[in-house]
């Protein structure tokens with residue numbers, strides 16, 4: 001999975017006018033199987049001009065304001081968007097950035113179905129966004145594929161003074177639900193690259209693994225590579 005083709009779109013319109021089918025139209029540029037995985041007979045060219053062999057659909061989900069757009073922009077451009085800007089209401093393709101607002105949920109549901117991976121975010125400075133994770137997971141299990149890769153991310157880990165949710169609480173919740181977890185910061189860049197590459201590695205491994213090859217251990221990989229807030233390695 002090429003990082004550069006991780007093109008996100010902050011919704012180009014500020015109304016939920018783009019229907020799932022109209023957005024899928026945009027994705028028609030690449031040959032897609034019914035499971036949504038792109039298997040071109042020869043490498044395909046991404047919008048950014050890079051070649052790739054396989055493509056997966058990764059979505060960012062979570063409450064409004066947890067930092068989904070910022071995380072994607074940090075990953076894609078290495079930049080941080082400070083301050084307030086228009087809330088996401090549209091959904092773009094490649095890496096799909098969803099609107100966290102309740103009133104756009106029905107639009108989001110339609111996109112879960114063929115997602116291969118979901119990065120589920122809460123904001124460590126916002127208890128409600130953490131408390132809502134269980135509801136998000138229930139929804140994900142209802143609408144997404146059974147084998148979807150899920151990773152829980154506690155974002156805004158740079159906000160030391162405003163922090164309300166402890167890292168241990170995130171770890172405990174993730175353990176309860178059997179999903180990998182780490183804290184991230186779109187502002188400082190902490191673990192942002194890792195979140196996307198770990199998911200990409202898992203998906204690629206599933207797709208290309210030889211029958212006798214052991215499974216990729218996503219949580220182990222994350223534990224090994226993850227950096228902590230204020231840690232010497234970050």
Ligand SMILES: Nc1nc2c(ncn2[C@@H]2O[C@H](COP(=O)(O)OP(=O)(O)OP(=O)(O)O)[C@@H](O)[C@H]2O)c(=O)[nH]1
Pocket residue numbers: 062063064065066067068069070071081082083084085086087088089098099100101155156157158159184185186187188
């Ligand atoms: N300190 C800090 N602020 C962040 C971080 N990530 C995002 N923010 C801020 O949080 C606010 C919301 O970020 P967005 O990326 O728009 O959140 P979103 O989840 O995409 O929101 P919706 O589009 O409404 O679903 C903005 O003011 C960002 O600057 C982070 O890692 N640290």
